[in-house]
Amino acid sequence: MAKIVMKFGGTSMAGTERIRNVASRVKKEVDAGNQVAVVVSAMAGETDRLVGFCREAAPLHDPKEYDVVVAAGEQITSGLLAITLQAMGVPARSWLGWQLPIHTSDAHSSARIESIETDALNAAMASGEVAVIPGFQGMADTGRVTTLGRGGSDTSAVAVAAAVKADRCDIYTDVDGVYTTDPRIVPKAQKLDKVTYEEMLELASVGAKVLQTRSVSLAMKENVRVQVLTSFEDKPGTLIVSDDEIGENDVERQVITGIAHDKNEAKITLIKVPDRPGAVASIFAPLADASINVDMIIQNIAHDAGSTDVTFTVPGAELARALDALEKAQGAIGYEKLVHDTKVAKISIVGVGMRSHAGVASTMFQALGSRGINIQAISTSEIKVSVLIDEDETELAVRVLHTAYGLDAAD
Numbered sequence: 428m429a430k431i432v433m434k435f436g437g438t439s440m441a442g443t444e445r446i447r448n449v450a451s452r453v454k455k456e457v458d459a460g461n462q463v464a465v466v467v468s469a470m471a472g473e474t475d476r477l478v479g480f481c482r483e484a485a486p487l488h489d490p491k492e493y494d495v496v497v498a499a500g501e502q503i504t505s506g507l508l509a510i511t512l513q514a515m516g517v518p519a520r521s522w523l524g525w526q527l528p529i530h531t532s533d534a535h536s537s538a539r540i541e542s543i544e545t546d547a548l549n550a551a552m553a554s555g556e557v558a559v560i561p562g563f564q565g566m567a568d569t570g571r572v573t574t575l576g577r578g579g580s581d582t583s584a585v586a587v588a589a590a591v592k593a594d595r596c597d598i599y600t601d602v603d604g605v606y607t608t609d610p611r612i613v614p615k616a617q618k619l620d621k622v623t624y625e626e627m628l629e630l631a632s633v634g635a636k637v638l639q640t641r642s643v644s645l646a647m648k649e650n651v652r653v654q655v656l657t658s659f660e661d662k663p664g665t666l667i668v669s670d671d672e673i674g675e676n677d678v679e680r681q682v683i684t685g686i687a688h689d690k691n692e693a694k695i696t697l698i699k700v701p702d703r704p705g706a707v708a709s710i711f712a713p714l715a716d717a718s719i720n721v722d723m724i725i726q727n728i729a730h731d732a733g734s735t736d737v738t739f740t741v742p743g744a745e746l747a748r749a750l751d752a753l754e755k756a757q758g759a760i761g762y763e764k765l766v767h768d769t770k771v772a773k774i775s776i777v778g779v780g781m782r783s784h785a786g787v788a789s790t791m792f793q794a795l796g797s798r799g800i801n802i803q804a805i806s807t808s809e810i811k812v813s814v815l816i817d818e819d820e821t822e823l824a825v826r827v828l829h830t831a832y833g834l835d836a837a838d
């Protein structure tokens with residue numbers, strides 16, 4: 428007998444028929460004698476619809492009320508799955524975020540899970556009842572509902588798995604595993620049997636939305652055994668493993684494990700910033716105060732008159748707030764002009780093999796250059812290189828790089 432957490436994404440929960448398919452999968456695990464907790468997403472498209480209502484109601488709205496609205500999608504699917512399981516003769520009960528409760532920080536719309544109370548949950552599971560938990564939602568100390576940021580149901584699932592000390596956390600989605608790149612963009616992408624926590628973390632953080640970034644860092648920290656697989660077929664998926672389970676010297680191992688893209692970045696350039704000590708600090712301090720994450724940064728060669736241009740990227744959703752903070756700080760920073768561009772995309776290559784191979788970045792720059800793709804900014808980490816390009820060239824760039832690093836599947 429094992430204790431397992433099964434998580435089903437929006438496509439798997441989209442409609443009564445699909446929820447019945449999910450319930451059959453859950454029943455199979457119960458019939459095999461396992462204790463099961465299920466974490467569910469809202470139906471595909473539902474969270475977008477709810478976010479849209481909030482924007483229509485008021486473009487700048489109270490995040491506490493946004494959470495009340497957007498958490499509703501998961502409340503519906505958790506109840507529907509419990510009803511469907513019961514109709515199949517499987518004892519099941521839903522547990523909303525505030526009922527368990529799942530305690531989170533009070534950072535509404537991007538809250539962090541702090542702890543989960545498990546006594547009642549463990550007791551229910553031990554009695555043979557399936558616990559159905561809406562993903563994405565929790566409760567702040569104030570008692571108010573919070574949400575965990577888009578894609579947050581993955582994090583709910585891993586957090587529940589860690590809290591109940593589950594043997595496995597199976598993430599069921601609409602692709603059959605983690606691929607070398609988004610298989611919807613590159614049909615020749617290859618499925619990975621295993622990927623390390625470290626690489627998955629990096630891939631998720633640069634746009635591979637198959638798992639939410641926080642779910643991977645939590646799984647890594649808490650040693651949760653995560654598998655990504657499809658709810659539509661019976662076949663093995665991708666296991667997220669530690670480095671020693673994959674073998675650093677595996678001859679099969681590619682230098683680059685995966686390629687990701689992210690169209691949600693926005694580029695900001697401050698023109699003619701005084702070229703003096705402290706100038707850069709005066710730009711980033713107001714952004715930090717507004718809790719806006721800055722990603723790629725480049726400072727151009729100084730102009731003759733002792734000024735320079737500074738370019739950087741911020742998440743597209745934060746652009747309005749970033750511009751507001753920078754405009755207010757114009758006097759302190761002393762720049763001449765502020766320009767921005769949302770028609771950009773960040774393309775990243777990720778692989779631990781980069782540590783031991785030279786020339787990896789150079790292959791990237793050459794491959795893009797040979798197709799006339801201009802690089803606007805670059806950033807690197809130990810196992811990642813990212814470039815910023817024109818958004819219209821995203822698909823082409825991903826395909827070109829996939830081929831350049833020998834990742835294409837044989838015909």
Ligand code: ADP
Nearest residue numbers: 436437438600601605606608609611635636637
């Ligand atoms: P869910 O609703 O199940 O959480 P998501 O839409 O959040 O599903 O994530 C699954 C999607 O992630 C896939 O449909 C695929 O288009 C996308 N994706 C991006 N990069 C990858 C990758 N490297 N491997 C697999 N899927 C990827």
Ligand code: ASP
Nearest residue numbers: 468474563577578579580
């Ligand atoms: N429904 C939420 C979203 O669309 C959470 C999730 O599906 O993971 O972002």
Ligand code: MG
Nearest residue numbers: 436578636637
């Ligand atoms: Mg998701």
